[in-house]
Amino acid sequence: MENEDLVIHMQGVSVRRGKTTLVGDVDWGVELDERWVVLGPNGAGKTTLLRLAAAELHPTKGTLDLLGERVGKTDVFELRPRIGLCSAAIGARIPAEEKVLDLVVSAGYAVLGRWREEYDRLDTGRAERLLGQLGIGHLADRAYGTLSEGERKRTLIARALMTDPEVLLLDEPAAGLDLGGREDLVARLSELALDPDAPATVLVTHHVEEIPPGFTHALLLREGAIVAQGLLDDVLTEENLSKTFDQPLELQRSGDRYFARRKATQG
Numbered sequence: 001m002e003n004e005d006l007v008i009h010m011q012g013v014s015v016r017r018g019k020t021t022l023v024g025d026v027d028w029g030v031e032l033d034e035r036w037v038v039l040g041p042n043g044a045g046k047t048t049l050l051r052l053a054a055a056e057l058h059p060t061k062g063t064l065d066l067l068g069e070r071v072g073k074t075d076v077f078e079l080r081p082r083i084g085l086c087s088a089a090i091g092a093r094i095p096a097e098e099k100v101l102d103l104v105v106s107a108g109y110a111v112l113g114r115w116r117e118e119y120d121r122l123d124t125g126r127a128e129r130l131l132g133q134l135g136i137g138h139l140a141d142r143a144y145g146t147l148s149e150g151e152r153k154r155t156l157i158a159r160a161l162m163t164d165p166e167v168l169l170l171d172e173p174a175a176g177l178d179l180g181g182r183e184d185l186v187a188r189l190s191e192l193a194l195d196p197d198a199p200a201t202v203l204v205t206h207h208v209e210e211i212p213p214g215f216t217h218a219l220l221l222r223e224g225a226i227v228a229q230g231l232l233d234d235v236l237t238e239e240n241l242s243k244t245f246d247q248p249l250e251l252q253r254s255g256d257r258y259f260a261r262r263k264a265t266q267g
């Protein structure tokens with residue numbers, strides 16, 4: 001019987017475009033209370049994996065179950081509002097003049113199936129609360145186009161959480177942030193990861209430094225194939241990381257954070 005706690009379940013999943021395999025033969029399961037980091041170099045297939053999990057892509061081969069529904073046999077338009085996705089592609093589609101609060105509130109429309117209804121007080125209150133949780137409550141009335149990159153990322157996360165999704169997918173949320181911005185985002189994501197009421201979460205990144213404390217599992221991806229997956233502490237080793245990035249890497253752990261760099265050459 002299907003494990004009811006599995007929010008994402010891929011069995012033998014491949015995505016091909018022409019002769020290119022974007023991801024090949026992936027078996028992967030994410031449970032309700034898990035927080036996964038997907039790590040790999042450029043072009044490894046991370047975004048492809050996340051788009052499968054967001055019901056934006058169908059597998060060329062294999063079976064994909066999201067929130068207990070088989071993709072290909074279910075209405076993805078009913079599925080998508082149950083999944084919170086935050087990616088640069090979504091950010092790029094937002095008009096610069098859009099007000100931050102409206103942007104977050106309007107994420108709820110897909111779920112409620114409303115078109116021109118007035119924002120009701122509940123929605124506005126929830127959006128304000130989420131913005132506050134992400135430390136940007138004071139920006140509610142600002143236009144999206146006037147925000148810094150870090151503020152935009154946090155706005156998009158608040159928007160992704162607005163529908164109270166059962167799974168939250170974050171594609172490189174720290175990309176383009178300065179050191180302070182990255183550290184602040186890592187801290188916010190850590191709070192979210194440690195909140196037992198938060199949804200199952202998958203975070204895609206290139207950098208071990210961006211893994212927020214509280215994340216439980218890791219999947220390492222290289223050239224569309226899984227190098228290793230499982231509990232973060234078991235999977236995140238120098239050997240696995242070096243294989244994933246195809247170079248000898250040194251991995252350090254300091255407190256609940258990770259740091260990596262290339263090994264110094266001998267001689």
Ligand SMILES: Nc1ncnc2c1ncn2[C@@H]1O[C@H](COP(=O)(O)OP(=O)(O)OP(=O)(O)O)[C@@H](O)[C@H]1O
Binds near residue numbers: 046206
């Ligand atoms: N439609 C397509 N046709 C052919 N190849 C594609 C197509 N879409 C993506 N690819 C290739 O598939 C590979 C995986 O892409 P994907 O965006 O999933 O990687 P990624 O790990 O997210 O990379 P990055 O870290 O650079 O964002 C890349 O080599 C990309 O060029």
